[in-house]
Amino acid sequence: MLWMSILISALLVFDGGVFLDEPESPMALSAGPMVGKVEPEQVRIWCRATEAGQEIKAILIDAEGAEQATSRAISSEDRDLTVELVLQAKLRPGHRYRYRILTDGIAVAEGADQIIVGPPLVRGRATLVFGSCANPNYYADGEIWRQIGQFEPDALVLLGDTPYIDTTDLQRQRAAYRRFWQQQHVAALIRRIPILATWDDHDYGKNDSVGKIPGRSNSRQAFSEYHALGPIGDDTGGGIYSKHRLGPIELFILDTRWYGQTEPSPFDADR
Numbered sequence: 364m365l366w367m368s369i370l371i372s373a374l375l376v377f378d379g380g381v382f383l384d385e386p387e388s389p390m391a392l393s394a395g396p397m398v399g400k401v402e403p404e405q406v407r408i409w410c411r412a413t414e415a416g417q418e419i420k421a422i423l424i425d426a427e428g429a430e431q432a433t434s435r436a437i438s439s440e441d442r443d444l445t446v447e448l449v450l451q452a453k454l455r456p457g458h459r460y461r462y463r464i465l466t467d468g469i470a471v472a473e474g475a476d477q478i479i480v481g482p483p484l485v486r487g488r489a490t491l492v493f494g495s496c497a498n499p500n501y502y503a504d505g506e507i508w509r510q511i512g513q514f515e516p517d518a519l520v521l522l523g524d525t526p527y528i529d530t531t532d533l534q535r536q537r538a539a540y541r542r543f544w545q546q547q548h549v550a551a552l553i554r555r556i557p558i559l560a561t562w563d564d565h566d567y568g569k570n571d572s573v574g575k576i577p578g579r580s581n582s583r584q585a586f587s588e589y590h591a592l593g594p595i596g597d598d599t600g601g602g603i604y605s606k607h608r609l610g611p612i613e614l615f616i617l618d619t620r621w622y623g624q625t626e627p628s629p630f631d632a633d634r
């Protein structure tokens with residue numbers, strides 16, 4: 364009789380290899396989260412969902428544990444499942460905030476390393492790190508990313524070839540960015556260090572590519588989908604240049620590929 368009671372109890376919580384009383388495992392993000400542009404009253408967070416139609420929610424939390432802002436977006440195939448979440452809140456300079464990411468109401472990213480630091484005052488001090496040409500054959504051990512993280516800069520500015528793509532095919536562009544952000548040491552860094560960026564030849568198109576190359580609109584679309592910079596480029600949907608303010612530094616990130624060789628040179632009429 365005792366044996367039968369144990370068997371019946373087991374059957375109530377187990378069915379075909381699935382424990383009925385256990386909650387479903389949360390769906391992890393397929394890439395990110397990444398901190399993008401951080402301003403005194405606004406923070407941008409990027410991530411990639413696992414399927415279309417998911418509600419992705421970001422919550423900004425101060426050091427005392429109080430929620431300061433929330434932002435929601437729905438993943439779609441049009442953006443390759445990527446979302447850019449904009450959190451509106453007045454950030455105190457130097458104050459450390461945390462953020463959480465939820466997918467359909469389930470927390471999927473809430474690590475202790477998900478930190479956002481309020482940007483410095485105009486008369487304060489800012490630290491920037493600049494980098495480019497992130498060839499995984501040279502940086503596979505992740506040491507360069509760890510060293511950048513140790514500086515705790517106000518932003519990491521990627522100046523192109525980050526990553527190497529060498530095609531304007533949209534799907535291959537997207538896949539290259541996805542793999543880049545998924546790298547273990549890169550992923551650990553972008554969760555807490557704001558990322559600003561532009562491109563160079565290898566992520567614009569191919570080696571030495573410039574100007575009106577075939578498929579460049581695909582490159583721009585993928586760049587826009589896989590960064591959280593806010594408005595980029597001109598009013599006609601061209602280019603990816605951007606402007607940023609970090610404490611006393613006014614930073615203009617140029618786009619020297621999209622506009623290159625599209626007009627006569629003022630210095631040489633034949634070029």
